[in-house]
Amino acid sequence: MGAVLTELHRYAEEHFAIEEAYMEVLAFPERAPHFRAHEKFRAEIAAISASSMKDPAVRELTAMFLREWLTRHIYGIDKVLEAFILESDLK
Numbered sequence: 294m295g296a297v298l299t300e301l302h303r304y305a306e307e308h309f310a311i312e313e314a315y316m317e318v319l320a321f322p323e324r325a326p327h328f329r330a331h332e333k334f335r336a337e338i339a340a341i342s343a344s345s346m347k348d349p350a351v352r353e354l355t356a357m358f359l360r361e362w363l364t365r366h367i368y369g370i371d372k373v374l375e376a377f378i379l380e381s382d383l384k
């Protein structure tokens with residue numbers, strides 16, 4: 294796996310693990326679609342890692358796409374979760 298993908302994967306897993314723990318503990322009402330979004334990202338990373346994408350330029354382009362996806366996720370549905378956490382007693 295390329296360095297960019299490795300770092301993206303590591304960052305995403307840390308980020309997802311923390312959020313998923315909060316969603317479970319707080320019984321976040323929208324956790325099912327949020328979990329699905331995380332799983333979709335995991336599947337994309339796994340597919341890239343297992344693929345025969347040997348061209349470094351294509352791999353880097355794909356990594357850029359996933360990084361953009363993650364950024365949109367963080368500034369999108371993660372904000373809904375953040376607001377929910379901040380309203381909870383566990384903040």
Ligand SMILES: [Fe+2]
Nearest residue numbers: 312327366371
């Ligand atoms: Fe998330």
